[in-house]
Amino acid sequence: MYKLLIADDEAIIRKGLKNVIDWNKLDIEVAGEAEDGEVALKLVETLRPDIILLDICMPFLNGLELIKKIKDIDKNFIIIIITGYDEFEYTHEALKLKVFDYLLKPINKEELKNIIEKALQELSKNNERTSYITWANRQLHENLSSLIENFFNNLITGSIDDLEAKREMDFFRIKLGENIGIIIIKVIEKLNSEVISKKWDSMLLNFAIKNIAYELLQKFKPVYTFTDDENNVIVIVNISNMNKWVNVGTLIEEKFFKYLHYTIVTEQRNVTGGIFKVRAVYKNMVKQISKKIEFKPVVLLAIRFIDNNYYKNDLSLEIISKKFCLSSSYLSKLIKEETGLSFVDYVTSIRIKKAISIMDDPTVKIYQVAELVGYSNQHYFCKAFKKVTGLSPTEYRSG
Template identity: 60%
Template sequence: MYKLIIADDEARIRRGLRNSMNWNELNIEIIGEAEDGEIALNLAKEKMPNIMLVDICMPFVNGLDLIKQLKDITENCIIIIITGFDEFEYIHEALKLKVFDYILKPVNRDNLKETILKAVNELNKIEEKKNYLEWANRHLDDNLSALKASFLSKWLNGNLQHEDVVKELSFFNIKLGKNIGMIAIKVIERLNLDVYSNGWDKELINFAIINIAGDLLGDPESIVSFVDEDNNIIIITNIENIEEWLKIGSEIGDKVNSYIHYTVSIEQKKILNDILGVKNAYKDIIHDISKKRNYKPVVNLAVKYIDRNYFLNHLSLDSVSENLNLSPSYLSKLLKQETGLSFIDYLTSVRIKRAIDIMSDPTVKIYQIAELVGYNNQHYFCKAFKKITGFSPKEYRGGNNN
């Protein structure tokens, strides 16, 4: 039943309103009466009524002040003003406060009933809307993951206009800035031959990996995670510090291996042109990670070791082969067969890719970038950079390629 409070300083009017009709037939229960505005306000705070009949002139807190305060207490409470002809000038101000209706004294029973029926009808509409929104939210929660997956798939594959992407990101409360990066994670099945034998299915493994990555990346509102049709985990996130972000990939790999004992391949890419560049970044990162999935296990381990240690200026074929207990000549042969690149060419390509990512931060100087990606000689770094990109680092940073 709907709850009603009568607020009037005259006892006979309160009594008349209470006895004017069968309130139960209207699905209304009178839960309280007040002889002044202060009592009415306290009663409203305690009882949270659906309807209030309010005399416009009462002691302590008058009807208008009461209405103003009620708006902050009971958002959907319907307020009906009771006023006399000599108080009619207050009606305009009351209507500005968006009261539902007003009734003139002496109160006519038929007028009162008609107004109350309108109020009940309005409350029914509010209730129906509330029930519908609750129903819609329940169904939305049930389907939210599917809706989000559909959006991300369309976005990554370039099937949405920019304005649509912005709207969807807002709908899903995803807060991405202009400086964002993409991470692709793939379980290397050749290095996990018992990948599903321990009872973990793909969904559970992916869920665990996404949670591990999320813990390392931080703010959940700035993280977009998605598992594509080829079971690649794709994560898009804000980048606050490019150097720290580049280390995240190795940390994710270590945590995954430590916590759930799986070896994963990880690729990272700084996205150019913020959310407009997502399609191209996704295409490139999937190309890179797809190549690695077909490598022989030992080559996967080698490139994984190089990818996470590229910044060491003493990194060499000998140090990598020693770590893997292989001969340098055998590892060199395998790398060339699988990647199409010699050891030094593969290492150089990794270093230059990382240099391009770091270069997006204009505060990092060229010599610092060289040191961060493993070169202790800026001249040699510039030479290697131009060989890979066709531009010097300065030209690349100052042109249309950054």
């Protein structure tokens, strides 16, 4: 039942409005009466009536001021003003304030009934609109994570332009700064095929990867995870601490293997210049990870070991060969065939890649960078760095 408030300083008019039509038949309850503007405002605040019949000239708080205050409470109240022929100027001002309609004194029963029926139709439309908005908001809330995943997938693949992407980022309240980290994670199916078929499907595995990545990256909030069209799990974060960021991919691989006994590979980059710079980097990363998953299983395991232990200055081909029960010469040959690099060059490339990431933090000294990536000798690190990049670490950083 809808609620009606009658506000008029004349008791006889209030009584007449209450009795002139059968409100119950219209599914309306006369919830309150007010003899002046101040009382009317208090009743509006407490009763929250759907329809307000309001005399344009009221003591203490006149009709125009009252309308403004009522609109401040809720713009959806239906206000029907009661006015006389000599109050046309007030009526004109009230219409500017977007009152629903007006009634001229003396009030005609049929005219009142017609206006009230129009008001009921408007209330019905408002209720439908409110119900739809409530439903839409609920759907948005329930599907928000999926919608954000879809947005990021469209963003990195270039399915939406920058302008549309900015609009969607505002809508979803996505806040990403200038320094962004991206990780691509892939389950190596040929090393896990038996387990995958028996226990897990691909979707469930990706869900587990996202959860582990999210837990490990709490210091890099916000964290966004999604699955791309090639079933890679993508993680995008703001980088706040480069030292903590540089080994995140390795940590994800270790945690995933420890808890679920699955082998995954990762590609990790940091991007300067905002989210729109990620597209080109993403394409290159997908190519790199696609090459990795084509490697022979033993090479995959060997490079995974290298990727996880590159910072140890005693890392050697002999150590890795023993771990996988292979001869050093045979393992070296396999690594060269699959990666195109010798063992030493592959280790060097990984170390320099990590060093470049760390060097984005200007507070880390060059000798500290060298130590963090497995070089006990800064001179040797600088020599290796120049061989790979063509620049010395100092030149690279200053450029």
